[in-house]
Amino acid sequence: MTNESTIGSPMGTPPLLSIEGMIKDFPGNRALDNVSLQVGSGEVVAVVGHNGSGKSTLVKILAGVYTSDGGTVELSSQDGFDTELHIIHQDLGLANELTGIENLGITHYHGASSFAPFDRKKERAKARELIGRFGEPFDVDIPISKLAPAQRSIIGIARALDGWQHPRNVLILDEPTEALHATEVRVLFDAVKKLAADGAGVIFISHRLDEVLDLADRVVVLRDGRKVADEPRSDLDHDRLVSYVTGIPVGEAEHGENARRAGEVVLDIKGLTGEILEGVDLQVRSGEVVGVAGVLGSGREALPAMIYGSIDADVESFTLDGRPYLKRSPRESIRRGTAFVPGDRAKFGSVRPMTARENVTLPELKSLTGAGGAISLKREREHAQTLMQEYDVKPPRAEQVFAQFSGGNQQKIVFAKWLRNRPSLLLLEEPTQGVDIGAKQAIYDAIDRAASTGAAVLVCSSEAKELVRLCDRVLVLRDGRIAAELAGDELTETQLVIEGYGLKSEDEL
Structure with missing residues (x-):
């Protein structure tokens, strides 16, 4: 009160x-x-x-x-x-x-x-x-x-x-x-x-x-x-x-209800260091959704871009689908089956003056080209239209300029763009930032589907409720290092806040 x-x-x-x-x-x-x-x-x-x-x-x-x-x-x-x-x-x-x-x-x-x-x-x-x-x-x-x-x-x-x-x-x-x-x-x-x-x-x-x-x-x-x-x-x-x-009384926090079965290791990193991160180790398996929590400045914001290769970082060892991947770049990451949805979709996740069609097909155009190497506009338009209907983008107008869609529908287009090629590794930074509750649920469903079809998913989010809803386990970053790993009954909103802020455990309070 x-x-x-x-x-x-x-x-x-x-x-x-x-x-x-x-x-x-x-x-x-x-x-x-x-x-x-x-x-x-x-x-x-x-x-x-x-x-x-x-x-x-x-x-x-x-x-x-x-x-x-x-x-x-x-x-x-x-x-x-x-x-x-x-x-x-x-x-x-x-x-x-x-x-x-x-x-x-x-x-x-x-x-x-x-x-x-x-x-x-x-x-x-x-x-x-x-x-x-x-x-x-x-x-x-x-x-x-x-x-x-x-x-x-x-x-x-x-x-x-x-x-x-x-x-x-x-x-x-x-x-x-x-x-x-x-x-x-x-x-x-x-x-x-x-x-x-x-x-x-x-x-x-x-x-x-x-x-x-x-x-x-x-x-x-x-x-x-x-x-x-x-x-x-x-x-x-x-x-x-x-x-x-x-928003939850201590001791009454809700738990996630995910019951996934993880497969083979897709992403295996040891000693990732750069900006604020200091020697981070992590693994993500096929069919698994792993969260990364932490307050602003903990290193959470930089982690997915470092993995993707758009921010430089040093690493002791890095394997993707069992193959070494030390010299990373966005182009090579895409080629190896990695998709990255950045937190700032306007600046890094889209080309705002382009149409929805142009945005949604941008990462991979080879399948839409004809014998002479030219893009088939008809095939591209049909493909984009199908994706927009699948992800319930409103209005479902492939030729509408990206910037003219609402924030939630823009994010659906960004997700459709990356998930259309069934990536083996999906990197997400603040996946529902600035979207309404309806779009948020649609994005959660898309993440669940990606994991169910075998993608390894890494979700970096500032929303504790979101991480509890989506993830099988969550790594908590504090001052550039992994301070805790939460799963099962320990994975609660309250415990994420306690670990993220470096407070005492509930029993010691």
Whole structure:
């Protein structure tokens, strides 16, 4: 049950930030559905939720990246103080080619005074003072591309806090601890608490629930775009918070009901390393659906593209259908019977100005060519029309431009494109992202059919419910490594969240 008795500033004063009835729609998906929250002076409010819950959309609306489709945002103006929003995004917004000094002072380099020479000694002293709040100073005279991730984070945070004219502002921290070590996290939290004690309001967005429970005065939980909880920290523990995030009481999570029989090993990888991944081993068998879970930044997003060959990666051994496959490329992967449905269908999974017919036949045209090597338009059109009817694409118009279909129907076309050749290995990244519930079920049915006909399927998804529904077993990535493998009665939404966030087991909570 939601408890909002503590909302607002102490002593009944108006909140610094008030969001009422926020709505944001994307094609086929309502990302925010009537979300309201307030932040008071001296208050740290955590906003949590699984991937896709609406956290990032909310921040982008506050930052002006997105325009809302409904609702209001009000900032306090009282006692001569106009409240400002200061946002620290996960990507920090720093210029890698500039030094730490230049990044820290970049917002002040404007106006006529910018033509005057800078006092480098004073700039250096000021930079060291700013980062000194977060521990030992480091070299601020080198390009920040040469600094450690934690040091770059500290520069971004220090820059956001510099130059406040008064303390009654709102600071939004979007996953600020992703690159920080435990000691640096503690220093950051001390600084945030001091900021709040001076009168600021803070929104802390994180998937690390233990940090949320450590820092926040109040916790707001989003799920599927809706606010499902708004409670004081004192009323929450791990069990209760996990239940809010998943929507299922701890101990009552649903289990998958898959009863497949796996065949021979199709994909066998040892020591896959690249970007954030560090020595990942995995196997997928014919007729098996294996899931990959993990929070944003765990390595889940890069894994299928590394296997496919569109992102470079090192590997100790890699076999596909029993044959070594060390030098991978998308062209060779297709030739060897691999299909890849990427998470961003608009950018990587389709050619939007082309027709549905052209998209659905693109990976393999040889079977549609005549004796002279020319594509038979009649045969191609008939083939595309049959596939669109099989996958229930609406409207079933092969000559309609791909971009003119709804998101769900676009995804059906992408699936039809790859499944038409019966791949031996099917790689899926966020297979139902941005589709409605009807299209989602159709895609689930297509994945089930692919496995039943012998395909080895790897599903990388941020949706715990989806992984439980589809998979025989799920590998949980955390910090680039496999932290757990769940199957059978252990494969529940609650356990996926616990393992993904690195929490304690249910028995230890």
